Each structure stands twice: as structure tokens, then as C-alpha cells.
Amino acid sequence: MMINSRYKVNVAVVLFIVWMLVQAVRSAVGGEPYPAIKYPGFPGNGKAALTSRELYKVAGKERTLITHYESVYGHARYRKLLQDITVAVDNNDENARLKMLSGLRDIKGLQRGDTVEIVERTWQATKSGYAENAINRRQIVL
Amino acid sequence: MNWIVSAWNKWLFDEYKFLGAEAVGAFRVFYCLAMFLVGFNSYSSISRYAPELYNPKRSLAIWFDLPSPIFFQLLDYFILLCLILLLFGFRAKWTSLILGLALIIGNSFLYSFDKISHGNLLTTFIPLVMAFSNWGARFSIERSDKQEVEYWPVSLMSFIIGFGMFTAGVFKVVGGWLNPSYQAIKFHVFKSFLNLREGLFTGVVVEMGTPVLWEVMDYVIVIFEIGFLLVVFNRKWFQGWIVAAIFFHIGVLLVLDISFSKNVVVYFLFLNWAFILGTMRYSQFLSFLTKGFNYPTMVVFILAIFAIKYFFGSPYLMSHLPFDKAGNSSILFGLALLVIFGSWFQIFYERRTPKNVSL
Numbered sequence: 001m002m003i004n005s006r007y008k009v010n011v012a013v014v015l016f017i018v019w020m021l022v023q024a025v026r027s028a029v030g031g032e033p034y035p036a037i038k039y040p041g042f043p044g045n046g047k048a049a050l051t052s053r054e055l056y057k058v059a060g061k062e063r064t065l066i067t068h069y070e071s072v073y074g075h076a077r078y079r080k081l082l083q084d085i086t087v088a089v090d091n092n093d094e095n096a097r098l099k100m101l102s103g104l105r106d107i108k109g110l111q112r113g114d115t116v117e118i119v120e121r122t123w124q125a126t127k128s129g130y131a132e133n134a135i136n137r138r139q140i141v142l
Numbered sequence: 143m144n145w146i147v148s149a150w151n152k153w154l155f156d157e158y159k160f161l162g163a164e165a166v167g168a169f170r171v172f173y174c175l176a177m178f179l180v181g182f183n184s185y186s187s188i189s190r191y192a193p194e195l196y197n198p199k200r201s202l203a204i205w206f207d208l209p210s211p212i213f214f215q216l217l218d219y220f221i222l223l224c225l226i227l228l229l230f231g232f233r234a235k236w237t238s239l240i241l242g243l244a245l246i247i248g249n250s251f252l253y254s255f256d257k258i259s260h261g262n263l264l265t266t267f268i269p270l271v272m273a274f275s276n277w278g279a280r281f282s283i284e285r286s287d288k289q290e291v292e293y294w295p296v297s298l299m300s301f302i303i304g305f306g307m308f309t310a311g312v313f314k315v316v317g318g319w320l321n322p323s324y325q326a327i328k329f330h331v332f333k334s335f336l337n338l339r340e341g342l343f344t345g346v347v348v349e350m351g352t353p354v355l356w357e358v359m360d361y362v363i364v365i366f367e368i369g370f371l372l373v374v375f376n377r378k379w380f381q382g383w384i385v386a387a388i389f390f391h392i393g394v395l396l397v398l399d400i401s402f403s404k405n406v407v408v409y410f411l412f413l414n415w416a417f418i419l420g421t422m423r424y425s426q427f428l429s430f431l432t433k434g435f436n437y438p439t440m441v442v443f444i445l446a447i448f449a450i451k452y453f454f455g456s457p458y459l460m461s462h463l464p465f466d467k468a469g470n471s472s473i474l475f476g477l478a479l480l481v482i483f484g485s486w487f488q489i490f491y492e493r494r495t496p497k498n499v500s501l
Contacts, residue, residue, distance in 0.1 A: 006155065009294050013154060017301065024309050 149375075157377050158296035165415030166272075166291050167231070167280025171431075173268055174229035176407040178447075180474065181458030182221055183262060185214040185248040188255075198254035202247060209251070217248055222447055222457060228269065230440040231282020238273035242266060261401070264408040267302055271295045283435050299411060304374035307387075311367030319364050325356030327363065331397060341399035366390060377412075384412045388478045395471055403471040406478050413478070414485040421484070 088096035189211035198204045224241035228234060245266045253259075272295050279289035319326040331347055366386060373379035388409060391402045422428040450457040460473075 006151065010151075010154070013294065013298055016298070017305075020302075020305055024305075 153375050154294045154297050156293070157375075158293045158300075160377070161293065161296065161415060163289075163291040164280050164419055166275055166277045166293075166296070167282065167285070168415055168419060169411050170231065170234065170272070170277040171229060171281050172410055173265075173272075173407060174225055176410075176474065177225055177265065178457065179459045180403055180407065181456065181460055182225075182245065182265070183248060183252055183259065184218060184456060185221075185252060186211065186218045188214050188251055196254055198250070201250035201253060203250040203254045206251075208254075214248075214251070217244060219448065219451065220244055221248070222451060223444065226440065226444050226447060228278075230435055230443070231278035231284055232440065234278020234282060234284070235273045235276070238269040238277075242268075242270035242273070245269075261404045263306070264303065265404045267299065268408060268411075271299050271302070281432060281435060283437065283440065285432075285435065296411060299408070300374050300377075300380055303408065304371040304380070307367045307370035311364050311370070314360075314364050314367065319360045322357055325353060325360055327359045328356040341396045343396045344399070347397050363390075381412055384409045385482055388475065388482070392475050395475070401471040403474045406474045409478065410481070413481050417485040418481060 087093075188208075196208045198206075221241065221244050224237055224244060227237045228241060245262075249262065249266065275292045275295040276289055277291065278284055279286060279291055314326065328351060331344065331351070366383075370383055370387075373383045388406060391405060395401050419428065422431070447457045
């Protein structure tokens with residue numbers, strides 16, 4: 001049915017705008033549905049770690065997979081997935097390893113038995129700019 | 143109090159009447175064709191994601207387990223069908239509403255993997271809102287010059303765009319973008335740079351940036367985004383802001399490698415259709431296009447698009463073009479700039495544009 005009277009249109013539009021306002025306030029005040037919506041901590045004092053990047057070497061070819069995963073799962077959960085699989089490998093927990101492997105299955109070339117080198121670089125904001133703080137390298141067998 | 147009601151009604155029902163019925167119908171055609179260029183999300187790709195990461199929070203998806211891959215395949219085909227029917231204006235109102243609903247269902251599941259693609263939000267609103275404009279009255283199978291077009295959906299779309307930008311600006315203020323002791327845009331540019339997500343000019347901006355320049359950029363972006371809601375109630379100001387938004391998105395693409403080309407599709411609703419339609423009439427393309435809106439052509443179109451989807455995976459042109467993201471997006475940005483500068487050219491030199499048409 002076509003909404004054709006101005007009164008009905010006004011009521012519908014006002015209700016819709018109120019609904020949008022409620023959603024915006026709800027997101028702002030009542031927590032957040034998605035962590036990346038909140039702006040990440042700024043390096044306000046100039047000393048806090050700024051950001052990091054991880055490069056993954058698969059079969060000798062260095063690839064950046066973090067960008068791919070940012071667009072698929074979101075940054076925070078991807079990092080957790082990598083932490084989990086690292087812990088599973090360290091603890092020799094076969095069930096946990098298999099479960100985490102399914103999370104990495106859509107990356108071409110990554111499969112059980114592959115050696116993956118994780119290179120984590122931490123960057124710091126300094127007064128003169130941004131400097132590489134530390135490089136941590138480790139290899140895990142998936 | 144009366145003047146508020148009167149001003150509200152004037153804005154809601156009359157502000158965008160200048161567009162005319164033809165422009166609203168032409169925008170429907172443009173929207174569908176542009177969607178075939180940039181594409182909707184492919185929901186069948188959801189089945190490639192790790193099910194452990196399925197984590198619905200607040201959407202339709204909280205009531206369901208993750209559906210089977212066949213469901214998402216069918217959803218992709220269904221959305222394609224709706225898009226083609228809408229292109230030809232077949233039962234435009236109901237097709238629009240069903241298309242919008244299908245997109246919400248798809249997005250509910252897609253966004254339950256913790257990544258929300260903001261670039262798809264406005265294009266989802268378009269069919270849901272414009273369904274009530276009777277935008278199938280022109281350039282369609284069921285075209286009729288007697289059918290009237292409603293313009294309040296256009297006003298509502300302007301509010302949705304303005305409100306979306308406004309909330310983005312408010313969160314920036316809350317996040318400290320206006321604090322002169324640090325520069326927020328510098329943080330984002332460097333974050334992008336260090337994550338190897340480089341736009342064409344990222345390196346240049348990193349080298350040239352000074353604290354004053356970074357801070358000015360912080361303020362300009364916040365003022366631009368918050369101001370979007372303030373200019374909603376005046377179409378000339380809003381059109382000006384839309385032009386600024388197109389340049390803003392081009393800048394974001396070049397510096398941060400973030401493409402919002404789908405937003406540009408929505409912005410076309412507010413650009414100068416008198417110029418576009420005038421140019422098309424001049425080239426006889428409009429009469430050629432109008433004759434194409436018939437049932438046989440629609441059936442052929444459906445079969446062709448479904449065949450492309452079946453054999454090549456994606457029917458959307460951009461996914462097959464051999465360019466990177468910037469290259470692909472530049473098609474739409476280029477088209478938008480062409481319309482903007484073309485309109486200015488028309489106004490400046492010909493001075494034949496009707497009084498109530500700007501930009």
C-alpha cells in the first residue's frame with residue numbers, strides 16, 4: 001500500500017529518525033557491537049606502542065596476510081586466532097590445533113604440516129617520529 | 143511552532159521536487175547498472191569463512207545458526223534477479239523492498255563474522271527508501287507519464303547520509319581528534335603505511351606532513367562530517383557538501399587506500415540530472431534506452447547475467463577488471479567528476495540551466 005498521506009509519511013519518517021538516534025546513542029553508550037568501531041588508542045603521550053604488523057612466510061614466499069584477514073574477520077579476532085594456534089602448537093594440543101586450522105583453511109597454501117614464520121614488528125611513536133621497537137620471529141608447524 | 147512544522151513539511155515534501163520524475167527514474171537505472179559495476183557483497187563467500195568465528199551480536203542472525211552454503215548461493219542468485227527486475231522497473235516498489243530485505247538478511251550473516259563493511263550501508267538503504275518514491279514510473283517496463291513521483295524519500299536519503307556522516311564526526315570528537323597535542327589523521331596514515339596498505343599518495347603525505355598540516359586535516363575532516371547533518375535541510379548546501387564528499391572520498395582512497403565508491407553511487411541521486419539527461423537526449427541515447435525496457439530484453443538480460451554468474455562466479459564487472467582497487471574505483475569517481483564539472487561548465491557558459499537547478 002502506497003503511503004500517500006502526508007500525515008502517515010511524517011509519522012513514519014519521524015519514527016525512523018528516532019530509531020536511528022536510539023541506535024546511535026545505544027552504540028555510543030551501551031558498549032559496542034564491533035571493536036573496530038571504537039577508535040584505537042592514540043599515542044597521546046608519545047610513548048605508547050603505536051601498531052604492529054605481521055608478515056608470514058609460507059613456503060619461502062613472504063606474504064602479508066593481515067590485510068586479507070582484516071577484510072574477512074576483523075583485526076582483533078584474527079590476532080586471537082593466531083595466538084590460539086600458537087598456544088595449541090606449544091602445548092601439543094591436537095584437538096585445539098585442528099580447530100584453529102579450520103580457521104586458516106581459506107588461505108591458499110596454508111595447510112596442516114606447513115611451516116609458518118611469524119614476524120611481529122612493534123612500532124613506537126617517539127618525539128622525532130616513529131621507530132621500530134622490536135622484531136620477534138618464530139616458526140610454527142601447523 | 144507552526145513555522146517549524148511548515149519548514150519541516152517544505153523540506154520533506156518539496157525540497158527535492160526540482161529533480162523531476164525523470165531524474166528519479168533515471169537514478170533507479172543508474173543505481174542498478176552501477177551495482178553491476180561495483181557489485182553487492184557475495185554472500186556465497188560466507189561458506190569459506192571459519193564457522194568458529196560466526197558470532198552474531200545484534201541482527202537477524204542472532205536467531206539462527208549459520209545456514210548451509212546452498213542458502214547463500216540461492217541468496218546471491220535471488221539478489222541478482224531482484225536487481226535485474228528493478229533495472230527494468232518490473233513492480234518497482236515491491237522489487238525494491240524485497241531486494242532491500244534480501245540485502246539485510248545477507249548482511250546480517252556476513253557481519254556476524256565481526257567485520258562490518260560500511261561501504262555497503264547506503265546502497266542497502268537506497269532500495270528500501272526509494273521504493274516509496276514510485277521510481278519505476280519512468281524509464282521502465284511499466285512507465286507511465288501519468289504516475290506521480292514522491293520526493294520525500296529523496297529528502298529522507300539526504301538525512302540518512304547526513305546523519306551517518308554526523309555520527310562519524312561525533313565519534314572522532316569523542317576520540318580526541320580535536321586535541322592539538324596529537325594528530326589523529328597522522329596516526330591513521332602511519333597505521334596504514336606500516337600495515338603495507340598504501341594508497342597512491344600515502345608515501346608523499348607521510349613525507350610532507352607537518353604537525354600543523356596534520357592538525358588542520360583533523361579539524362577539516364571533523365567539521366566536514368559533522369556539518370553534513372547541518373546542511374541537510376538546504377538542498378544547495380547539501381549538493382555542495384556532496385561534491386566535497388566526492389573529493390573527500392577520492393582523497394581517502396589515494397592516501398589511506400580505502401574505497402567508498404558505493405557511496406558515490408548514492409551521491410548521484412543529488413547531482414545534476416538535468417545535465418545528465420540533457421546530454422543523453424542530445425546523443426539520442428535516451429530514446430534508445432527507453433525502447434530497451436521491454437519483457438523480451440529483460441528475460442534475455444536475466445539469462446545472460448545468470449549464465450555469467452554460473453560460469454564466471456561473479457557477474458559484477460569490477461571483479462573481472464584487471465585493475466587494482468584504485469583503478470576500479472576511479473571509474474565511478476571519474477564519472478562523478480565528469481558530471482560535476484560538466485554541470486559547472488553548463489551553468490557557467492550556457493546559462494540555460496533552469497533557475498531551480500544548481501550544480
